[in-house]
Amino acid sequence: MRKSIATVSVSGTLTEKLAAIAAAGFDGVEIFENDLLACPLPPEEIRLRAADLGLTIDLYQPLRDFEAMPVPDLRRAERKFQVMERLGADMLLVCSNVSPDAVDDDELAAAQLRLLAERAAAHGIRVAYEALAWGRHVNEYLHAWRIVRLAGHPNLGVCLDSFHILSRGSDPIGIEAIPGEKIFFLQLADAPPLAMDVLQWSRHYRCFPGQGGFDVAGLTGHALNAGYTGPLSLEVFNDHFRQADAGRTSRDGMRSLIALEQALDGSAHPAAPTGFAFAELAASGAVVEVLAALGFARTGRHPTKPVELWEQGGARLLLNATGGDPALLAIGLDTPDPAKAAGHAQALLAPVLPRERERQEAALDAVAAPDGTQIFFCDATWLGDFSPAGPVAGEITRIDHVALTQPWHHFDEAALFYRGVLGLRAQESLEVADPYGLLRSKAMSAPGGAVRMVLNLAQVGTGDIARQHVALACRDVLAVARRLRARRPDLLLPIPGNYYDDLSARYDADPALRELRELGVLYDRDEHGEFLHLYTVTLGRVFFEIVQRTGGYQGYGAVNAPIRLAVQRAGGH
Numbered sequence: 001m002r003k004s005i006a007t008v009s010v011s012g013t014l015t016e017k018l019a020a021i022a023a024a025g026f027d028g029v030e031i032f033e034n035d036l037l038a039c040p041l042p043p044e045e046i047r048l049r050a051a052d053l054g055l056t057i058d059l060y061q062p063l064r065d066f067e068a069m070p071v072p073d074l075r076r077a078e079r080k081f082q083v084m085e086r087l088g089a090d091m092l093l094v095c096s097n098v099s100p101d102a103v104d105d106d107e108l109a110a111a112q113l114r115l116l117a118e119r120a121a122a123h124g125i126r127v128a129y130e131a132l133a134w135g136r137h138v139n140e141y142l143h144a145w146r147i148v149r150l151a152g153h154p155n156l157g158v159c160l161d162s163f164h165i166l167s168r169g170s171d172p173i174g175i176e177a178i179p180g181e182k183i184f185f186l187q188l189a190d191a192p193p194l195a196m197d198v199l200q201w202s203r204h205y206r207c208f209p210g211q212g213g214f215d216v217a218g219l220t221g222h223a224l225n226a227g228y229t230g231p232l233s234l235e236v237f238n239d240h241f242r243q244a245d246a247g248r249t250s251r252d253g254m255r256s257l258i259a260l261e262q263a264l265d266g267s268a269h270p271a272a273p274t275g276f277a278f279a280e281l282a283a284s285g286a287v288v289e290v291l292a293a294l295g296f297a298r299t300g301r302h303p304t305k306p307v308e309l310w311e312q313g314g315a316r317l318l319l320n321a322t323g324g325d326p327a328l329l330a331i332g333l334d335t336p337d338p339a340k341a342a343g344h345a346q347a348l349l350a351p352v353l354p355r356e357r358e359r360q361e362a363a364l365d366a367v368a369a370p371d372g373t374q375i376f377f378c379d380a381t382w383l384g385d386f387s388p389a390g391p392v393a394g395e396i397t398r399i400d401h402v403a404l405t406q407p408w409h410h411f412d413e414a415a416l417f418y419r420g421v422l423g424l425r426a427q428e429s430l431e432v433a434d435p436y437g438l439l440r441s442k443a444m445s446a447p448g449g450a451v452r453m454v455l456n457l458a459q460v461g462t463g464d465i466a467r468q469h470v471a472l473a474c475r476d477v478l479a480v481a482r483r484l485r486a487r488r489p490d491l492l493l494p495i496p497g498n499y500y501d502d503l504s505a506r507y508d509a510d511p512a513l514r515e516l517r518e519l520g521v522l523y524d525r526d527e528h529g530e531f532l533h534l535y536t537v538t539l540g541r542v543f544f545e546i547v548q549r550t551g552g553y554q555g556y557g558a559v560n561a562p563i564r565l566a567v568q569r570a571g572g573h
């Protein structure tokens with residue numbers, strides 16, 4: 001299907017926006033009124049510029065509060081038709097009236113829209129009428145459709161906007177009752193679930209399909225079933241997108257439409273990961289000390305690269321001595337068909353990483369995540385490169401999750417990347433207090449929890465944008481804590497006594513509490529089970545968490561995150 005995007009969705013001047021949108025592969029644009037008014041180029045030049053870039057101008061929206069007025073402003077409309085002819089745009093958007101002067105009279109609205117459509121027809125222009133969720137009298141898409149039907153003019157149809165429909169909780173199934181040729185335009189936007197005024201929600205928090213909580217693909221399916229053949233057009237008002245790099249935002253929008261088309265095809269994710277193969281760290285001597293204290297042992301070396309394999313149970317860490325502070329460089333994922341997974345990632349515009357390969361080494365397909373973390377798709381052969389010495393027994397069994405902190409302007413992009421490329425589903429999104437700001441946190445996981453990731457967003461003010469961690473699952477976190485305590489107490493993150501006073505206020509009778517306090521182990525429970533966890537101090541950008549889940553606990557100990565953040569920040573841990 002043709003893909004379009006409203007210029008309001010990306011940052012920059014109109015000419016910058018057009019260039020970025022074209023480079024991302026879109027077919028067309030909706031030009032937002034202010035972008036045109038502020039542009040030094042005359043409409044004819046903008047038309048040429050767009051055409052040179054291979055973009056059609058699919059929609060223009062210069063009229064506000066037009067219909068159901070005591071006197072409709074046809075003079076202004078006539079002027080705007082002239083602008084549209086110069087622009088080469090043949091679809092005019094009219095959103096439902098928000099003015100207190102609007103009259104609650106469908107017949108009047110229909111008569112005035114009919115008049116507008118008649119005048120538009122003389123210029124070869126069609127009019128698409130859209131119900132804004134906060135329209136004064138018309139705020140439901142089926143209401144807008146009734147008015148359009150009442151007007152009965154071939155040049156008048158409806159514009160459907162997924163945000164306005166889904167934000168009000170309207171059932172999009174009704175779209176299928178609208179004849180396809182009367183759906184003139186389809187605007188797509190998602191949004192995170194927020195309990196707030198719908199106008200503010202729309203103007204500041206919209207995001208690309210797949211980044212929020214609405215079933216935008218399902219709504220699109222209804223429009224296609226109705227016979228809609230126009231473009232899928234992204235219309236996203238978002239405070240972050242307005243500041244972010246236009247090229248990057250445009251590519252991200254394109255990725256969201258490709259993922260939406262895949263969802264419409266109904267095909268399952270072709271190459272979902274089944275577990276963590278490894279996490280690779282830029283490592284220093286300090287990392288080696290922590291791993292040794294945790295009971296890991298070096299079991300292999302790469303034949304040609306300065307990379308060591310450290311293992312315990314099914315947890316495998318690669319320590320890369322290429323220099324630099326400790327940081328997470330790469331994540332390896334067990335993938336049934338790595339080539340297919342890489343192909344799928346590439347179709348979603350993930351940059352495929354070049355691989356230098358020596359003879360006899362396993363070929364590894366890898367892509368770069370939005371924050372630069374390398375994602376490797378692995379089958380069993382990669383391990384052979386390291387000629388591992390054999391299993392290392394211990395309490396730690398595998399990698400439970402990896403937590404990455406995203407720059408604020410790439411958070412939604414990262415969520416969409418992990419959802420589309422790896423097929424992870426967002427589990428929960430919450431806010432965690434840091435002594436100097438707020439951290440937004442989104443957990444994502446593969447079905448059954450075989451792969452879990454946590455994306456943290458450093459809000460403005462936290463300053464702490466760099467921290468990442470690898471959480472290791474274990475059978476007995478108290479045993480790990482005791483060992484660490486005996487060998488290297490300095491590596492354990494110290495937890496304040498006040499935390500344990502509160503725990504005992506909440507879970508009075510639990511005799512294990514005393515030991516948690518002594519060992520610095522934190523505790524949470526949900527309706528499924530319990531969660532015990534501890535943290536090491538931070539090395540460079542990275543720290544380790546040791547977690548023990550019992551009885552199907554699904555979370556990540558989020559209630560304890562503010563304690564951890566405060567100790568890390570205050571104590572320089």
Ligand SMILES: O=C(O)c1ccc(O)c(O)c1
Nearest residue numbers: 061095130161202203235
């Ligand atoms: O927020 C608005 O005013 C606005 C304008 C045009 C649209 O298509 C829309 O969905 C919202």
Ligand SMILES: [Mg+2]
Nearest residue numbers: 130161187235
């Ligand atoms: Mg809209």
